[in-house]
Amino acid sequence: MSLLTPNPGLIFWMLVVFLLVVFILAKFAWKPILKGLKDRENEIQGALDLAERTRAEMAQLKSDNEKLIAEANAIRDQILRDAKDAADRTIAESKDKAAAEGQKIIEGARETIRNEQALAVSKIKKEVAVLSLEIAEKVLHRELKDKEAQEKLIADLASSARLN
Amino acid sequence: MYTYLRRFFTIALVAATCLFNLPAQADEPTQHDAEKVVQGINDQEHKIEHKLEESEKEFKIGEMIMHHIADSHEWEFTHGVVLPLPVILYSEDRGLEVFSSSNFHNDHHEYNGYHLVHGDSEQIVPVDESRKIYDFSITKNVASMLLSAVILILVFTSIAGWYKNSKGKAPKGFQSAMEVIILFIRDDVVKPNIGPKYEKYLPYLLTLFFFILINNILGLLPGSANLTGNIAVTMTLAVLTFIIVHLNANGNYYKHLLKPDGVPAPLLLIMIPVEIVGVFMKPFSLMVRLFANITAGHIILLSLFGLIFIFQSFVIAPVISLFALFLNFIEIMVAFIQAFIFTLLSSMYIGSAIEEHSHADHGH
Numbered sequence: 427m428s429l430l431t432p433n434p435g436l437i438f439w440m441l442v443v444f445l446l447v448v449f450i451l452a453k454f455a456w457k458p459i460l461k462g463l464k465d466r467e468n469e470i471q472g473a474l475d476l477a478e479r480t481r482a483e484m485a486q487l488k489s490d491n492e493k494l495i496a497e498a499n500a501i502r503d504q505i506l507r508d509a510k511d512a513a514d515r516t517i518a519e520s521k522d523k524a525a526a527e528g529q530k531i532i533e534g535a536r537e538t539i540r541n542e543q544a545l546a547v548s549k550i551k552k553e554v555a556v557l558s559l560e561i562a563e564k565v566l567h568r569e570l571k572d573k574e575a576q577e578k579l580i581a582d583l584a585s586s587a588r589l590n
Numbered sequence: 591m592y593t594y595l596r597r598f599f600t601i602a603l604v605a606a607t608c609l610f611n612l613p614a615q616a617d618e619p620t621q622h623d624a625e626k627v628v629q630g631i632n633d634q635e636h637k638i639e640h641k642l643e644e645s646e647k648e649f650k651i652g653e654m655i656m657h658h659i660a661d662s663h664e665w666e667f668t669h670g671v672v673l674p675l676p677v678i679l680y681s682e683d684r685g686l687e688v689f690s691s692s693n694f695h696n697d698h699h700e701y702n703g704y705h706l707v708h709g710d711s712e713q714i715v716p717v718d719e720s721r722k723i724y725d726f727s728i729t730k731n732v733a734s735m736l737l738s739a740v741i742l743i744l745v746f747t748s749i750a751g752w753y754k755n756s757k758g759k760a761p762k763g764f765q766s767a768m769e770v771i772i773l774f775i776r777d778d779v780v781k782p783n784i785g786p787k788y789e790k791y792l793p794y795l796l797t798l799f800f801f802i803l804i805n806n807i808l809g810l811l812p813g814s815a816n817l818t819g820n821i822a823v824t825m826t827l828a829v830l831t832f833i834i835v836h837l838n839a840n841g842n843y844y845k846h847l848l849k850p851d852g853v854p855a856p857l858l859l860i861m862i863p864v865e866i867v868g869v870f871m872k873p874f875s876l877m878v879r880l881f882a883n884i885t886a887g888h889i890i891l892l893s894l895f896g897l898i899f900i901f902q903s904f905v906i907a908p909v910i911s912l913f914a915l916f917l918n919f920i921e922i923m924v925a926f927i928q929a930f931i932f933t934l935l936s937s938m939y940i941g942s943a944i945e946e947h948s949h950a951d952h953g954h
Contacts, residue, residue, distance in 0.1 A: 428660065428709065428711040428713075429656070429659065429660065429711070429821070429885070430821055431821070432820075432821050432822035432825050433661060433725070433729075433820075433822050434724065434725075434822075435678075435724070435725045435726045435727060435729070435732075436661065436729065436731055436732065436820065436822040436823065437822045437825065437826050438726055439726070439728070439732040439735065440732075440735065440822060440823050440826040440827075441826055443732075443735050443736060443739050444735075444739075444797075444801065444826065444827070444830070445830075446739070447739045447742055447743065447797055447801060448793065448794055448797045450743055450747075451742065451743065451746055451747075451793065451796070451797050452793035452794075452797070454743075454746075454747045454750060455743070455746035455747050455749065455750045456746070456750075456792065456793040456796055456797070457750075457793075458750040458751075458753050458754050459746070459749060459750050459753055459769075459772060460772075460776070460789075460792065461753070462750075462753030462754070462757070463753075463769070463772070463773065463776075465757070
């Protein structure tokens with residue numbers, strides 16, 4: 427039965443030693459150990475959070491970049507299209523202008539030709555008139571030299587002319 | 591760290607030996623008589639050994655087992671290798687008396703008016719039976735407890751130093767090994783059972799776990815003390831848990847004791863005594879569980895070894911040794927399990943006493 431009877435001396439030493447161990451370990455062992463463990467856990471959690479945040483930021487950045495690139499592409503396309511339009515317009519305008527200019531030149535040329543022609547025709551007319559006059563003069567001159575024929579003609583004319 | 595530990599252990603062991611021998615030397619009579627006394631003691635030792643040899647012929651297994659399980663005033667590592675421990679007695683008429691237990695090594699086991707009685711366990715009784723004495727001796731169990739305390743403090747302060755010195759580095763070696771256990775106790779035993787206020791109780795529960803564990807394991811070593819298999823030790827631990835539970839218990843806990851919810855009034859006559867008995871059963875079960883498990887383990891192991899001496903056969907001995915080896919492994923497992931269970935139940939009791947807005951956990 428002595429096995430089941432607690433010995434007061436042992437209880438006394440047990441209390442003293444165990445409580446001392448509790449206090450010494452609590453102050454010099456558990457406090458730093460638990461603090462170290464907690465710090466490390468916080469550190470790991472912090473690092474994980476940071477990684478998560480960074481990943482989110484990276485994703486955000488990536489999508490931003492993509493948007494930027496898309497915008498830039500759109501703007502480039504716009505600019506190119508505008509440039510092409512402008513070029514086309516310029517070319518078309520130039521073409522029209524050139525055509526109009528050509529037309530004008532042709533018109534001018536025609537006008538000139540017409541004028542020249544008219545001038546030439548009037549000149550020719552004048553020449554023809556002068557020539558005709560000269561011819562007529564010469565003819566008349568030669569006709570009028572033959573007095574008998576003249577008189578005969580006048581007589582013919584006079585005889586054929588009926589005076590009413 | 592290991593070399594540091596080893597060096598410290600060597601010094602500690604030497605110091606302890608000196609310390610335990612101090613009273614022995616202090617109590618020696620003058621130098622002149624020393625040789626005579628030593629001679630006398632040696633003669634008496636021879637006689638005692640002779641008697642022991644005689645009694646060994648008729649080997650009594652029960653006595654052997656009880657002798658190994660019980661506490662003693664000297665530390666017998668093996669037959670004949672004995673470390674005398676200081677005897678500290680207090681009596682009202684003589685005050686404090688300190689002398690070495692080796693002084694009892696004589697025919698009558700008597701010294702200075704005290705008698706060392708070998709029964710189931712050793713006891714020092716005054717020859718004059720009217721005197722009342724209090725025995726605060728450093729017995730084998732106390733010495734073993736001091737050793738375990740020194741080991742615990744050295745191990746865990748050195749680990750704590752590591753946490754301070756190598757902040758931000760990965761744990762390694764012995765530190766990682768202990769860290770796993772500390773984290774297990776914190777995260778799987780204390781936190782889920784006590785709840786958010788667990789940090790206040792963590793130092794006590796961690797110390798409790800490692801104290802029980804190291805003493806369970808030390809107790810398995812040959813020639814060591816059976817500390818956690820001693821009812822005084824388990825009682826002290828259980829009472830400490832009881833005190834912590836009831837110092838920190840909140841109103842709900844006490845209200846639940848005196849007026850359990852949903853119980854009809856006539857039943858209260860039965861329920862209140864049951865609840866109150868339950869309060870005391872908890873530490874009692876803690877005390878008995880650890881004591882019985884460890885003591886039973888020791889008794890089984892000692893019985894197996896005793897069989898070897900009973901049969902004295904070369905055929906039986908190896909078989910029994912194999913059994914004993916197997917049981918030793920089981921005992922190592924039990925050492926962990928019992929430390930774990932004591933801590934687990936202690937945290938459950940604390941947790942149920944400080945729980946808010948809910949029924950207390952009923953007894954187990």
